[in-house]
Amino acid sequence: MVIPPPPRMPENGNYAPGPAIVNEPPSSFLIVMNITNIITQLLLGAVTCCAIITANFYLPFNGTAFSTHIYLCVIGYVVLMTQAILSLSPFTGWSNTFKHQDKKTIHLVMQIIGSILAITGSMIRIFNVAAHFQSAHGSLGILALIFTCLSLIGGVANLYSHRLGVDPKFIIIGHACFGCITIILPFLALIFAFDSNLYRGTFPQTANMAITFTVLALVGTLMAACLNMVRRFK
Ligand code: HEM
Structure with missing residues (x-):
């Protein structure tokens, strides 16, 4: 590859006026947000691993339904739905190369899948247990299952917000909050x-760590969603 030579300095010492390309150092806000995003991605991966290890551990005992x-549930909520939210953030590396319109399509597809x-993962367990609402988890x-169904409907309303005769801002804010x-x-x-x-009994050493990772991953994901909302209405 031939590297072009640098532009020659004009005789009078002044370059012709034009858009200046200045390599400014990134602001501390940008650095903090990029680091927060990377840590959030790592935490989401760690949470997924903790849950998948449990699924594999119980596969021989509880049969396939539990696993x-x-x-x-974990691939749907923790992997895909969080990435669908993070895909719209300007600090997410993998989605940065896409145009806003493409990001919206990626967001839509990831949310639907x-x-x-x-929903399927939750339904499998609901049909698999004898009594419902027996634990905080259940x-x-x-x-979450009910809100996911409603959120899907909200997403479609957001898609057609311009045709509904309501200020699209309200639909976007409503969709983001929901x-x-x-x-x-x-x-x-x-x-x-x-x-x-069940989890503490099986993996007593990692329970507190898994809970901490889950809390921090949630905070990181919500932070991206909130900043996105603020950025759009500034
Ligand atoms: C984001 C992930 C998860 C979601 C949304 C979720 C959702 C659900 C739902 C909807 C039920 C049925 C509750 C009922 O019919 O009353 C259930 C039951 C159950 N889930 Fe999960 N689950 C998730 C992850 C996990 C993980 C990682 C474990 C294992 C550590 C687990 C263990 C259980 C157990 C033991 C039950 C049956 C007893 C109970 O209701 O607590 N789940 N879950």
Whole structure:
């Protein structure tokens, strides 16, 4: 590859006026947000691993329904739905190369696939247990399921906001707020799952760590969602 030579200095010492390309150092806000984003991604990976290890551990004892429940819920909520939220953040490396319109399509597709997996995973367990609403984990999981279905409808309303005759700003804010609640609920369910006798009894050394990772990953994901909302209405 031939590297072009640098532009020659004009005789009078002044370059012709034009858009100046200045390599300014990144602001401390940008650095903090980029680091926060990377840490959030790592924490989400760690939470996923903790849950998947549990699923694999119980596969020979509890049969496939229990493990499938964990796999589908965790991949749906913790992997896909969080990445769908993070994809719209300007601090997320993997989505930075896409235009805003493409990011919206990626967000939509990830939300739909994530929701389908999470709903299926929850339904499998609901049909698999004899009594419902017996634990904080189960109750929050069912609430998360209801909010996920409603959120999907909200997402479609957001898509057609210009045709509904309502100020699109309200629909976008409503969709974002509802989306935040929808992601908080499965994370709370997961925290109670890691706090359960089942998890603490099996992996006593990692329960507190898994809970801490889940809380911090949720905070990081919500931070990106809130900043996005503020940025859009500045
Ligand atoms: C984001 C992830 C998760 C969600 C949204 C979720 C959701 C649910 C739902 C909806 C139920 C049915 C509750 C009922 O019918 O009353 C349930 C039951 C159950 N889940 Fe999960 N789950 C998740 C992850 C996990 C993990 C990681 C574990 C294991 C550590 C687990 C263990 C259980 C157990 C033991 C039950 C049956 C007893 C109970 O209701 O607590 N779940 N879950």
